Amino acid sequence: MTMPSFRYGDKVYEYAIHFLESRKKSISIHVLPDASVEVKAPAHTKPQKIDETMKKRARWVARHVDQTQQNLAQVLPREYISGETHFYLGRRYVLKIVRSELEQVKLIRGRFVVECRSPSKDRVRELLEAWYKEHAHAVFKRRLVSVAADIQWIQKAPPITVREMKKQWGSCSPKGRISLNWNLVKASMDCIDYVITHELCHLKEHNHSKQFYTLMDKHYPEWGPVKAKLDGMAELLLNE
Numbered sequence: 001m002t003m004p005s006f007r008y009g010d011k012v013y014e015y016a017i018h019f020l021e022s023r024k025k026s027i028s029i030h031v032l033p034d035a036s037v038e039v040k041a042p043a044h045t046k047p048q049k050i051d052e053t054m055k056k057r058a059r060w061v062a063r064h065v066d067q068t069q070q071n072l073a074q075v076l077p078r079e080y081i082s083g084e085t086h087f088y089l090g091r092r093y094v095l096k097i098v099r100s101e102l103e104q105v106k107l108i109r110g111r112f113v114v115e116c117r118s119p120s121k122d123r124v125r126e127l128l129e130a131w132y133k134e135h136a137h138a139v140f141k142r143r144l145v146s147v148a149a150d151i152q153w154i155q156k157a158p159p160i161t162v163r164e165m166k167k168q169w170g171s172c173s174p175k176g177r178i179s180l181n182w183n184l185v186k187a188s189m190d191c192i193d194y195v196i197t198h199e200l201c202h203l204k205e206h207n208h209s210k211q212f213y214t215l216m217d218k219h220y221p222e223w224g225p226v227k228a229k230l231d232g233m234a235e236l237l238l239n240e
């Protein structure tokens with residue numbers, strides 16, 4: 001069976017349609033981290049209506065698919081050698097390895113400088129990881145306090161834990177403890193604020209209910225494109 005598709009520029013973009021029963025009222029388009037396109041539509045939507053919607057949104061979808069594909073193409077295994085780039089707060093920094101008696105990482109003049117006695121791949125990675133975790137802690141804590149201050153129903157910013165997570169950026173325990181993936185500090189500040197807002201909204205709504213998204217819309221109205229950006233970069237930021 002061939003998939004439905006639309007044409008934009010000189011490329012053809014395929015998409016999968018999922019018809020949803022229940023309360024869904026409008027057609028939504030999602031570009032997934034693997035650059036595939038998923039369309040969610042209310043049950044019994046006419047194919048022609050979906051086709052029209054895709055043509056109307058073609059430019060947006062094509063841009064996101066292309067961007068995601070480009071990001072995926074750049075995901076090569078990390079070598080931890082000079083010249084390689086590593087992310088911090090949404091920017092790429094060139095790595096420079098320096099043999100030194102000191103063991104430290106510095107971010108100076110747009111470079112990650114790793115000073116190390118015997119710079120093996122594992123040792124450089126270890127030093128960088130420690131640097132990221134330390135900065136993740138400071139950045140997340142600062143942003144959490146700031147984001148929480150803008151949400152009236154939060155009295156006090158909850159405690160956070162910075163952790164190693166494979167598949168998620170954050171989580172919120174039933175007791176209200178927020179955990180964040182240290183790799184998130186590689187993403188830009190709007191992405192960090194989006195994940196923090198998402199977890200804070202879970203303090204009130206524990207699942208992804210309609211009420212949950214109403215809260216998200218209220219406290220972070222522009223969360224949609226920010227989430228799409230973060231999803232598009234996930235492979236790249238979680239690559240070690």
Ligand SMILES: [Zn+2]
Pocket residue numbers: 198202208
């Ligand atoms: Zn959630």
